[in-house]
Amino acid sequence: MDFTDIAYLLLRIAIFTGGVFLIAYTILSGIRTFVLPRPAQVLVFRLVFLNVRRLFDMRARRTMSYEERDQVMALYAPIALFLVPVAFMILIMLGFMAIYWALSPLSMIESFKLSGSSLLTLGSFTNDAPLLMVFEFAEALLGMIMVALLIAYLPTIYNAFTRRETQVQMLEVRAGGPPSPWELIARSHRNGELDQLRDFWSDWQVWFAEIEESHTSLAALAFFRSPRPEMSWITAAGVVLDAAALMLSTVDIRREPRAAFCIRSGYLALRQIAIFFEVPSSHNPASTDPIAITRHEYDDACRYLAEQGVPLLPDRAQTWRDYAGWRVNYDKELISLAALMMAPYAPWSADRSLSPTLRLLMNGEEGKWE
Structure with missing residues (x-):
């Protein structure tokens, strides 16, 4: 095995390790965001909300009245929250894409197709290699878990929102x-x-x-x-x-x-x-x-x-x-x-x-x- 082959092998090992790390990080971030009942700083969550906020701030500055600005900003939190699980899914897809490329002769495009098909359970692109099939099933399972977590997360938010706003609305009677x-x-x-x-x-x-x-x-x-x-x-x-x-x-x-x-x-x-x-x-x-x-x-x-x-x-x-x-x-x-x-x-x-x-x-x- 010459130097080129060793370098290529080391590259695949590094890509595989990076993919595993990215998947593990995303899973932990999802748990800390959707499951953990205590404050937790999640980088993905923070980056999504900060960047979406910049876009909304640019739009809000162009409006002429507070009512118009309020209508714009009312969409900020729902849209940012909608994009958080999308970001998690993209990271999972990229992580498995790296694993598929590192473990098989598939090209980057083919690895991307396989990862996307597995994550979204489309079945439009598969691979018969036993090791890859294990990762395909694992990716499909993670995709369903992320969707289930989001479905359970939204009612929790809106229940807390309702309790908060009941007191806020009642304050107008007195104040x-x-x-x-x-x-x-x-x-x-x-x-x-x-x-x-x-x-x-x-x-x-x-x-x-x-x-x-x-x-x-x-x-x-x-x-x-x-x-x-x-x-x-x-x-x-x-x-x-x-x-x-x-x-x-x-x-x-x-x-x-x-x-x-x-x-x-x-x-x-x-x-x-x-x-x-x-x-x-x-x-x-x-x-x-x-x-x-x-x-x-x-x-x-x-x-x-x-x-x-x-x-x-x-x-x-x-x-x-x-x-x-x-x-x-x-x-x-x-x-x-x-x-x-x-x-x-x-x-x-x-x-x-x-x-x-x-x-x-x-x-x-x-x-x-x-």
């Missing part, structure tokens, strides 16, 4: 549209429920725990937009957290521990989601760290609440410090995620994101006290 924390407090006061929000904070505490689990283990879910363009899970989270912070720091009623637990549940959830998506987040912030809300905006909110008859604590300087001490726990995560999700306008969250894309969405609109 108006677009929702705001001061409107939530004012309406609760007008209805005589200001000191009876214990169940409300408990419900949202559970909601935060659910989105922490679902929006990291089912990462695509975070980008699924609400059925109504003016609503979003991230802006709803901001309203509830700010309302709880105002209740604990500014409103003159008996302290409700459930509001404090709701804030803690909320900022822990947003922090884990922000870390998963690798967007700016805070770690053990100090109560004196700056926040995105100015003292002037806080005073305007207090003025509105006072006009609505809501009892407020008299020491405004102290209440501001207390509010800022609560807000700093979730301030950076809230704004970062609002930018990432291209959230609709909502005061004290999406309206002050540092994202240039989100500023385009805002169209220069200013928040109004209503």
Whole structure:
């Protein structure tokens, strides 16, 4: 055997090893994406979503209104999620194509035909070699498993989506549209429920725990937009957290521990989601760290609440410090995620994101006290 034959043999061994590695990597990636019930960074999933997002961002910049942009972005997550199993199938097909070429005298084109026919169970191109038949059956089995995993994955996503959106839709009843924390407090006061929000904070505490689990283990879910363009899970989270912070720091009623637990549940959830998506987040912030809300905006909110008859604590300087001490726990995560999700306008969250894309969405609109 001369040097050329040895080199050719080593090439086939390398191609075979590469094919096996690619198949094993794809199988593990599929398991981590569709089966593993915990956060997992999957390179294929990430690349698909990032590249599809770039295309949608280019399209969204050309639209003239937020409603048009929302219609465009509503398709982003479904299309990207649709392409993820397609990418997995392509990788499996390429892996087996490499194996067929390495183990037989088939050309690259013939290996591609054999791999595609086996993966899609077409039977249009086969090979009678016993070793290749084993790999053909294995590839066909993997193809069916990938389809089955996707079929089981979609109902899981939509069940979690429905649970999330039920609370988001119900928030409009209390907080108006677009929702705001001061409107939530004012309406609760007008209805005589200001000191009876214990169940409300408990419900949202559970909601935060659910989105922490679902929006990291089912990462695509975070980008699924609400059925109504003016609503979003991230802006709803901001309203509830700010309302709880105002209740604990500014409103003159008996302290409700459930509001404090709701804030803690909320900022822990947003922090884990922000870390998963690798967007700016805070770690053990100090109560004196700056926040995105100015003292002037806080005073305007207090003025509105006072006009609505809501009892407020008299020491405004102290209440501001207390509010800022609560807000700093979730301030950076809230704004970062609002930018990432291209959230609709909502005061004290999406309206002050540092994202240039989100500023385009805002169209220069200013928040109004209503």
